[in-house]
Amino acid sequence: MKKYLTTILLILLFLGMKGQKQDVAGLLSTARGDYESGNLENARFSLQEALNGINHAIGRDMLALMPDNLGSLEKDVDQDNVTGVNTGFAGLFVSREYLDDNQNASVEIVSDSPLIGGIKTLLSMPAFLMKDPNQKRIKVEGQKALLTRNESETSVGYEVQLIFGSTLFTFRTDGVDSENEVLAMLQQIPVKDLISVAE
Numbered sequence: 341m342k343k344y345l346t347t348i349l350l351i352l353l354f355l356g357m358k359g360q361k362q363d364v365a366g367l368l369s370t371a372r373g374d375y376e377s378g379n380l381e382n383a384r385f386s387l388q389e390a391l392n393g394i395n396h397a398i399g400r401d402m403l404a405l406m407p408d409n410l411g412s413l414e415k416d417v418d419q420d421n422v423t424g425v426n427t428g429f430a431g432l433f434v435s436r437e438y439l440d441d442n443q444n445a446s447v448e449i450v451s452d453s454p455l456i457g458g459i460k461t462l463l464s465m466p467a468f469l470m471k472d473p474n475q476k477r478i479k480v481e482g483q484k485a486l487l488t489r490n491e492s493e494t495s496v497g498y499e500v501q502l503i504f505g506s507t508l509f510t511f512r513t514d515g516v517d518s519e520n521e522v523l524a525m526l527q528q529i530p531v532k533d534l535i536s537v538a539e
Contacts, residue, residue: 364393399434410525413438443515453508498522
């Protein structure tokens with residue numbers, strides 16, 4: 341158990357230095373002191389808080405990579421969201437909204453999403469997709485993704501879901517009628533760069 345905690349502490353220390361966050365370094369130092377004094381509960385709490393700090397740094401890096409505009413839609417930085425989910429030693433949620441008068445789009449990146457299993461099944465078994473004319477497989481920067489068209493009485497929306505590792509990337513639009521326009525917007529998002537930051 342001691343080897344395991346020491347290894348985690350060293351990994352988090354390295355990531356904390358990479359994230360260049362003073363509070364992360366302080367939390368890691370506190371965790372080390374608590375661990376060495378035998379206060380394992382406090383050491384674990386400090387490690388989880390440090391990981392949240394690292395997740396926030398990763399999320400901010402992801403938001404910095406996203407474009408200011410998607411077609412005619414402008415980013416709404418007031419809606420930017422970066423949340424480290426404190427469940428064990430994992431969790432990250434990043435989102436950005438793009439708006440104009442009649443349309444909107446959003447990008448969400450969620451680690452350890454419970455939806456991953458179902459989406460993987462749909463992507464690996466295309467026979468399921470043939471039953472629903474509003475769903476199909478597409479490629480996004482060489483990766484398989486699921487495209488879903490949603491239509492209500494008042495608007496048309498699209499959703500693109502892409503899995504990389506244990507992370508789910510979701511791009512949604514509302515009020516954009518054209519699939520080609522949705523795909524053109526999606527091409528403006530540096531998905532490969534976002535994947536490399538998340539991994």
